[in-house]
Amino acid sequence: MELLGIVWNEVIIRPMVNVLMIFYYFFAMNMGWSIIIFTLLMKIVMIPLTLKQGRQMKAMAAVQPKILQLQERYKDDKAKVQQETLKMYRQSGVNPVGCLGPMILQMPIFIGLFWALRGLLAKTPEGLVKLSDLVYASIPYANFVVPVDSQFFWMDLGKIASQNTLPFLMPVLVGVSTWLMQKMSTTPVTTPQSASTNRMMLWMMPIMFGYFTLNFETGLALYWVMSNIAGIIIQGFITGWKPLYSVLQILRITKFTDSEEKIESHNNEFIDDEELQSDEKTTNRDRGEEYRRSRRDRSKRTGRGETRRRNKRNS
Structure with missing residues (x-):
């Protein structure tokens, strides 16, 4: 030894x-x-x-x-x-x-x-x-x-x-x-x-x-x-280099999958934002229509009132 x-x-x-x-x-x-x-x-x-x-x-x-x-x-x-x-x-x-x-x-x-x-x-x-x-x-x-x-x-x-x-x-x-x-x-x-x-x-x-x-x-x-x-x-x-290529391919696929998930998440967020903006536009449009309708109704009531007052003065 x-x-x-x-x-x-x-x-x-x-x-x-x-x-x-x-x-x-x-x-x-x-x-x-x-x-x-x-x-x-x-x-x-x-x-x-x-x-x-x-x-x-x-x-x-x-x-x-x-x-x-x-x-x-x-x-x-x-x-x-x-x-x-x-x-x-x-x-x-x-x-x-x-x-x-x-x-x-x-x-x-x-x-x-x-x-x-x-x-x-x-x-x-x-x-x-x-x-x-x-x-x-x-x-x-x-x-x-x-x-x-x-x-x-x-x-x-x-x-x-x-x-x-x-x-x-x-x-x-x-x-x-x-x-x-x-x-x-x-x-x-x-x-x-x-x-x-x-x-x-x-x-x-x-x-x-x-x-x-x-x-x-x-x-x-x-x-x-x-x-x-x-x-x-x-x-x-x-x-x-085939074994190393397979490793790089796995890493590339993983990275690509992660990127796809990020893109999909971003698209979903974008779609949600668009839907929210669309809902806001619809709400604003409805409010505008309601406002214009109330103005027309008020104008009609005002016009009818003026007509009645003129008729009373003429009589």
Whole structure:
């Protein structure tokens, strides 16, 4: 176990610490930009694996109709379905596990970066001593960059997200970007059980990572957000943007529905105003007619009175 810890420290953590320190020195002493550049380089290095994942996803999508036919043909024999499905995968050169390659590879990087950032952003004397043990002696400018400035815009990358300014911003960004990444990289399924599992993972992973971000260093959250954004872009160029288009279409429909409701509400208000104005006009017209009628009646009565008075004088 101790040997495993030494290997982990020498193979994962120390290289990450020193690479980040080099980036920090050459990019304006800014750890935020160092993490972003490190993330983009890691995504570029993993492009061959991502390409392989994209080919596997396309191949799996191509054999889905045949697998559905197998399931219908052998619906009473599950063992036969599994046997024929594996046989078809082999014939088509499909490896279902290959679709998980980049995600599996990211986990050691994520865990290693967690410890690397904790070492790099140390502020206490004990932490700085540990950091000096992690830095390679061949890096001559290490003394000029320690201790590392952890400020990046309004965020302190060394603090956990819940203790930072705008504490829920990074967890929300992690959750949303993880959901979009899951949506872009979800593999095709052939059974209702698999579809149910995919739907559960689509929501469980973003919620889980978003919640964990509250208790992780903000620098780690920045890495995860940038990794997801870069992954979405790369995945879009490899396998297409159809999943993202479907999300945008849903948002557009929702927005359009809201707009329709607002327009309908406005039209109803306008109709109500017109009806009210019409009622007022009708009322005013009726009052005018009544006034003119009373004037005519008064005039008639006045005329009859004048006629009677003239008749009396003449008689």
